[in-house]
């Protein structure tokens with residue numbers, strides 16, 4: 001190869017001849033006249049060309065061989081195989097890369113999920129903390145109110161006591177004067193009578209004498225007659241023993257009969273009363289009664305059929321904040337298990353503004369637990385006067401005869417269970433309260449007591465002592481309102497329209513968006529008010545010419561309802577505003593009256609997460625900070 005670098009090779013062996021020394025074959029001997037530097041350069045370019053030469057030799061041989069073509073084919077095939085192997089390896093690498101990408105994505109997703117979880121936890125904790133704060137604030141507010149009420153009560157008591165003392169002094173004075181006048185009149189009368197008696201003394205004496213003589217003769221005659229009759233009878237009785245025994249036996253049997261009949265009649269009457277009819281105090285009950293069955297046979301049969309069906313969900317059709325729903329679900333499960341295990345029921349107090357689902361949930365709770373329910377109204381007790389005590393005993397006697405157990409729901413319970421120290425409570429009501437306390441002194445395995453009230457702070461302390469759980473039903477928050485509107489839109493509009501039996505149809509529009517819009521407008525309204533909205537839509541559709549309900553109609557009716565609601569809130573008495581409803585009143589959104597149309601426009605309330613967290617929290621958070629010190633001063 002030295003020709004490549006311009007060096008001549010003095011004795012080059014012929015091409016077909018192998019070199020003399022294979023080790024040196026590639027190396028050319030440096031020319032003798034080269035300098036050292038040139039020699040070093042030459043060394044750098046030197047390489048062993050023997051392998052190439054051997055290859056060329058082999059190629060020549062191969063060319064000459066008759067199997068040259070096959071060998072070429074084999075080497076081609078080998079090359080292709082090697083290339084395929086390389087391709088397979090490349091694919092494997094690519095698959096590994098894809099796999100690692102997927103793994104990376106998984107890790108990323110897992111991290112994001114964890115972050116989200118952590119954030120949710122943080123949100124929850126913050127919400128709970130704020131809830132606690134709000135509760136605390138509300139309690140303090142209540143205490144403040146309580147104090148001011150006590151103060152007012154004390155002052156009222158003092159003024160009443162003063163008036164009473166004044167009235168008593170006046171009456172005493174009047175009585176004294178009347179007594180004196182009376183004495184004088186009696187004295188004058190006695191004197192006049194004495195004078196007349198003195199004058200008519202002889203005549204009077206004669207009359208008395210004659211009357212006495214006549215009386216004496218009559219009495220003597222009567223004694224003689226009676227003596228002879230009784231003597232004859234006794235003589236006959238004593239002489240005949242059979243008659244004596246018969247008389248004694250007859251008298252004894254008569255006495256026994258009289259007393260037995262009296263006792264049996266009262267026991268039977270009580271037994272029949274407890275089973276046949278419902279007590280007068282009970283307004284509504286799911287329990288079977290013979291009288292009701294005779295009066296309303298179809299209703300009774302449908303009720304009986306319904307009771308055989310599978311027990312319903314305790315919260316079906318009841319829309320509440322998630323936290324409250326969870327609490328109520330726990331209560332429903334516990335109650336059902338209590339009934340199954342024949343344990344003792346816990347007494348509940350449900351409080352909050354009207355129309356928030358207290359009665360609705362209680363009925364569902366009874367149905368879910370397989371119990372009967374009975375609904376009483378506290379306001380019915382006071383007008384009964386002295387009969388209230390007996391009526392209360394009758395209710396408890398009646399409830400105790402139920403084998404399924406009875407959920408006794410007392411609506412407006414504060415109407416007769418209020419503090420005994422209160423000035424306004426009458427003697428009869430006090431007696432009724434005492435009877436109620438007597439009948440509820442022990443835990444019962446037959447009766448579950450559920451009290452409902454808008455003003456639970458009025459309860460007597462003994463009643464509070466009997467309550468095992470207190471549940472606040474707040475006004476629905478934004479999300480609950482949206483669910484409620486959807487529920488009643490579906491119930492009162494969409495369902496009847498889809499059945500096609502009635503003259504009712506709905507325009508095509510985005511129902512979900514409408515419900516969300518109306519939920520923002522109806523802040524401060526109760527579940528009852530929202531259910532009435534559903535009824536109003538239905539009525540509007542029936543009243544229209546073509547029986548069609550449009551989106552515009554829905555919005556207008558809702559705005560009317562909002563305006564009505566505000567008016568009702570303004571009509572609340574001062575006492576109601578200051579006591580029970582205040583925490584809920586301030587939840588109302590600001591309302592502008594449109595100058596041109598005169599239509600109501602309500603500022604939209606943003607759908608915050610906080611609002612949905614808890615109805616109560618929402619109400620309290622919004623109300624408490626709004627109170628300025630001036631307002632508190634005014635209230636005082």
Ligand SMILES: Nc1ncnc2c1ncn2[C@@H]1O[C@H](COP(=O)(O)OP(=O)(O)OP(=O)(O)O)[C@@H](O)[C@H]1O
Pocket residue numbers: 317318319320353354355356357358359360361411452473484526527528529531
């Ligand atoms: N949370 C709710 N979910 C669904 N419907 C509700 C809810 N709250 C109220 N309603 C509707 O309002 C009606 C009246 O509710 P309910 O009688 O349970 O209220 P309440 O709290 O007992 O009121 P009150 O204190 O005046 O007796 C129910 O029949 C139902 O149609």
